[in-house]
Amino acid sequence: MSSLSRELVFLILQFLDEEKFKETVHKLEQESGFFFNMKYFEDEVHNGNWDEVERYLSGFTKVDDNRYSMKIFFEIRKQKYLEALDKHDRAKAVEILVKDLKVFASFNEELFKEITQLLTLENFRENEQLSKYGDTKSARTIMLVELKKLIEANPLFRDKLQFPNLKNSRLRTLINQSLNWQHQLCKNPRPNPDIKTLFVDHTCGQPNGALAPSPANSSLLSMPKAGGFPPLGAHGPFQPAPAPVPTPLAGWMSNPATVPHPAVSGGAIGLGAPTNPGDSDHVAKRTRPLGISDEVNLPVSISPVTYMGQSHNSAFSTDDLPKTVARTFSQGSSPMSMDFHPRQQTLLLVGTNVGDIALWEVGSRERLFLRNFKVWDLGACSMPLQASLVKDPSVAVNRIIWNPDGSLFGVAYSRHIVQIYAYHGGDDVRQHLEIDAHVGGVNDLAFSHPNKQLCVVTCGDDKTIKVWDAATGAKQYTFEGHEAPVYSVCPHYKENIQFIFSTALDGKIKAWLYDNLGSRVDYDAPGHWCTTMAYSADGSRLFSCGTSKDGESYIVEWNESEGAVKRTYLGFRKRSAGVVQFDTTKNRFLAAGDEFVIKIWDMDNVNLLTTMDAEGGLPASPRIRFNKEGTLLAVSANDNAIKVLATTDGLRLLRTFENRSFDASRAASEAVSKPSINPISAAAAAAAAAATSAGHADIGASVVSISGMNGDARNMGDVKPRITEEANDKSKIWKLTEISDGAQCRTMRLPDSIRSSKISRLIYTNTGTAILGLASNAVHFLWKWQRNERNSSGKATANVPPTLWQPSSGILMTNDIADVNPEECVPCFALSKNDSYVMSASGGKISLFNMMTFKTMTTFMPPPPAATFLAFHPQDNNIIAIGMDDSTIQIYNVRVDEVKSKLKGHSKRITGLAFSHALNVLVSSGADAQICVWNSDGWEKQKSRFLQIPAGRNPAALSDTRVQFHQDQIHFLVVHETQLAIYETTKLECLKQWVPRESSAPISHATLSCDSQLVYASFLDATVCIFGAANLRLRCRINPTAYLPANVSASIHPLVIAAHPQEPNQFALGLTDGGVHVFEPLESEGKWGVPPPVENGSGSGMPSAPAVGTSGSDQPQR
Secondary structure: OOHHHHHHHHHHHHHHHHOOOHHHHHHHHHHHOOOOOHHHHHHHHHOOOHHHHHHHHOOOOOOOOOHHHHHHHHHHHHHHHHHHHHOOOHHHHHHHHHHHHHHHOOOOHHHHHHHHHHHHOOOHHHOHHHOOOOOHHHHHHHHHHHHHHHHHHOHHHOOOOOEOOOOOOHHHHHHHHHHHHHHHOOOOOOOOOOOOOOOOOOOOOOOOOOOOOOOOOOOOOOOOOOOOOOOOOOOOOOOEOOOOOOOOOOOOOOOOOOOOOOOOOOOOOOOOOOOOOOOOOOOOOOOOOOOOOOOOOOOOOOOOOOOOOOOHHHHOOHHHOOOEEEEEEEOOOOEEEEEEOOOOOOEEEEEEOOOOEEEEEOOOOEEEEEEOOOOOOHHHOOHHHHHHHHHOOOOOEEEEEEOOOOOEEEEEEOOOEEEEEEEOOOOOEEEEEEEEOOOOOEEEEEEEOHHHOOEEEEEEOOOEEEEEEOOOOOEEEEEEOOOOOEEEEEEEEEOOEEEEEEEEOOOEEEEEEOOOOOEEEEEEOOOOOEEEEEEOOOOOOEEEEEEOOOOOEEEEEEEOOOOEEEEEEOOOOOOOOOOOOEEEEOOOEEEEEEOOEEEEEEOOOOOEEEEEOOOOOOOOOOOEEEOOOOOEEEEEEOOOEEEEEEOHHHHHHHHOOOOOOOOOHHHHHHHHHOOOOOHHHHOHHHHHHHOOOOOOOOHHHHHHHHHHHOOOOOOHHHOHHHHHHHHHHHHHHOOOEEEOOHHHEEEEEOOOOOOOOOEEEEEEOOOOOEEEEEEOOOEEEEEEOOOEOOEOOOOOOOOOOOEEEOOOOOOOOEOOOOOOOHHHOOOEEEEOOOOOEEEEEOOOOEEEEEOOOOOEEEEEOOOOOOEEEEEEOOOOOOEEEEEEOOOEEEEEEOOOOEEEEEEEOOOOOEEEEEEEOOOOEEEEEEOOOEEEEEEOOOOOEEEEEEOOOOOOOOOOOOOOEEEEEOOOOOEEEEEEOOEEEEEEOOOOEEEEEEOOOOOOOOEEEEEEOOOOOEEEEEEOOOOEEEEEOOOOEEEEEEOHHHOOOOOOOOOOOEEEEEEOOOOOOOEEEEEOOOOEEEEEEOOOOOOOOOOOOOOOOOOOOOOOOOOOOOOOOOOOOO
16 A cells, blocks of 8 residues: 555544544554554453454454564453453353463463463462452553553554644545635636535536635635534544654653653563563564564564563573672773673773773683773874873773774773774784873763764763764764763664763763754753763663762663653662762663672662672772673772673683683783783784684784883893794694594584475574574474573573474475476575564575564565575665676665665676675675675675686686675675685785685585684585684684494585574584584583694784685695
8 A cells, every 4th residue: 555545544544533433443443554543452451342452453463473462462361361260250261261372372381281270270369470460450450551562562563553643634624625726727616616525526617707716715615613523632542643853862852752662571471460571672663564673673483481470581580690700800900991892702891090901801811902001192182181191191991892893992091082992803902093082081982873883972071072983083073061071971772863861970961962953851860970871781771870979879760751760779878988880781680889799680679689799809889891691790809800700601601711722821821910021922922823813913013013002112022032932832732623523522413304405505593592494495494492401591502402493383484486496596595683584585586484483474576587695784674685696786675675776796696795884885796706895875886806716726607605794894704615715895805815725625615603713614525624714724624424424425515504693613514415413612622623823923814815725834734
């Protein structure tokens, strides 16, 4: 239906409402599915008209559409069942159980048994979890609160909860305008025409020579008299929506958001009365017939079903908190600010009270990097700063923080300066930007992404907030309006509106848009002094923590729609000894350092949940920081120490590092234990041998430059002999790790059915809990791991077999294969970032599948040409890059079913596509062995280059070329049957290349590990090789005998290899016999082999491309 037809339906709905056709109004609402009348729905629920409630809902959603819909129907049917039991109407209860509730048994059989057992009780309130069930009226009211939040969060209801802002009797007005226009066109218009019908165009009768009245002051169709059609009030069924103006903050600005983000349980269904849980899933707008939400966090399957009285958050307990002290580090000076890497969960940045910054690998206990404060270019600094440093050179770190993808980190100092570093993995940290940002101290720093451009937001003693381009350092905005030094900033976005909260030392909270139009709000923070603000991880809830000048501390949750404190958490002492720091984790817990302990609150309970003393030795107000997964917690301790606390999962993660220290680590550990020795210099051999990052600078140059930056005047000759000696020692003992027996690693073939079609494509879900495969017969297979005693994380593992999962309907996800032979086609698929949808093709139309129900949501783009590669745009799930077998790339918008651009540059079919959100480019590769770089804003081609095919190699005419971005979003891996290569994107330069021996089998596929430290490559002879990604040096080889039976056909080999999204040492193979194998190193090893040594002075990174086929002097070749 066109947009105008849709608007006509709204006009008819308004007309019917004004004419009091109440039943017809709601019937049209339900049949059109355009407007969900919440007021009518509430009335029907309060009245217990359950059949009408479900009938009305059916116009908008079905029970198995998504997890929100499932929980909506479950809550309604559960309430209906409990009411029947309360009336002792057993027959009715049994009927509801069989007809309405049994559908949920397939998702949780135990829950259905629990529900059934209620029939045996005289009063279901005897069940402990239902003991607080009140009367029918109150139960319906409580349920409605939950239902409203579920509906508001459900993507199928977006754009359907607000009636357009129409003037009264808009349809009548349009008809009047039409009749006026018709009257003007009359050949003989009368001054007072008599309108008797709307079925035919108006025309006046006998000519009388009169002029047509002006449409401006003539109303030809009788309009309602005063009081005849009362104004539509807030309590009417058609609630007027605000005018469509930008809504920067939900109610904190002058214009409230039309659809506020609710706090809603989109999680498991359960027996207990609905609660008001804290986390919510942000759901982007979706229109019919098709649209993919950017942020709908629908899981691959329904979440585990909870029992009575449990909300979906009840899966969390204090056992989920990091309590065990797993590591203790000596920093050398007092930590002031800490931050874990957003992707590499064990990397911890630290800034101290003397201006030192350090990078710790918590797992291996190594300090990878240490730098003392030093102005990079004093001559470029302002005179006030130069004078200030001469007068008092002491400088402290006020804030240190990673950018969202971990490729940069920023440091805010107590004197004017902000320094931005680029991180390329391992110990490779490089100077990026130095900004003389504020007069006085820079009190806080954060990264934001307005207009798809990475920016740095700072605030300072000069009472301003400033926004800087993170690439160039150019100042974008200056926000003025605070009357005291600005203490903290909190950038955020909501409903595609980017904004910044700021707090000042006078307790004022302000909010700013990126428009230089001044502050939008002005509120007072509790404590009226040092306050910081933070959102929960899912962005749905806003908190602040503040301390007054008298030492009174507060943590509060804010109601954004009102700009008021929603709840104040209890448990602080009367006089805090310092400014209390806080953090949030798991969308569930708040933590603060106070009274020599870490205090923990459940976000939904104002009372203190628990405290942790970290085995003692904490200062009065310790600094704290969780990692992203909430499995590790860094805490500042006395004597310049840092303690890292871990959960059970965190301890398991750290154990994987226990044996990762290589032979040269002794030098690094000695350096860490002796602060007077530059740890970077002393650990140079360790960093070189680790070769753990893409983009290392030349080690020799790196050591010299770092030494100079640290003000260390020692001659590098003092260090070099040690490095040489270590390297020589290592070169004598290093040996390639060969795995030829299944007992030398952990490997498991996933359970399979009777199929024998080869696995053509393979991917882990983004949550890491499942593997999705696409077979050559166009059928998809989903293996899912369950959370249980043997697998507490529920993540994919080689220790516990998964289940080959299917929905209760038994349907398979099968691609369209009309008029094509799927065995001869190029299959392709792409998974949305929230694991809700998979886009897939096997030579026919492209299919969009719902990953929860396996239902085909739509098909589009019938061949020819056929799709050969698919990639979702990183910022918009509705934009898809589609590589075709006619060598073009089509940029397709799913929501509007339209090809936005068609890119031409290849001469053969497209075999690889990869987006860089940092560079705003799309890299493509084809069977023509060509790589092209396209600007993802205007889709112009920027560069192109053909692969360097080694001499004497004759690849197949249509040999695939694959591309995959390194986590730094600047380098990318190229995979071709003749080589592996690392390219730099902006110059499209080949930095590293590895070529197998001429006698070796060709490469079938390869991929980067999730941390981009390793490359996993499979070969046509069934061998798997594991390389260091920084230098493409082979470190481990897995022979076919380690995972294939001795009597297997020689033609069985891996076609595709996939890396786990969170476990760097786990990968999976898809084989030609239809099998899928998962691999992990032995737990006692914790890693795949040992990196080969790097000779002193040789580059471990990617500054230049070595000769084709070289891999080091003694590097073994395949």
